[in-house]
Amino acid sequence: MIDIGLLRLEPGIVTLWRCTECGKWSHAMKMPSRHKRFVLDPENIPEEKMAEYLPDPGLQGHDGAYLWCGPFARWTAVKG
Helix, strand or coil: CCCHHHHCCCCEEEEEEEECCCCCEECCCCCCCCEEEEECCCCCCCHHHEEEEECCCCCCCCCEEEEEECCEEEEEEEEC
8 A cells, every 4th residue: 555645745636556567656647658677587478578688687696677567557546
């Protein structure tokens, strides 16, 4: 659950965006189209989902890849 009190806005309705694939929250002003998600085991990933491959990104020596993730769904919350 996201604490909308952290957004420091006046009381009212707050629009949030949540990725339908991984659950990442965003409080951007307009809907993001997609984002990159890091995975350690990029085996059996379709090529069209692959955003960029990192052959040792420095994360404890693990190989990994960034995948395209999305789309986002609109959520609204009432702050007050």
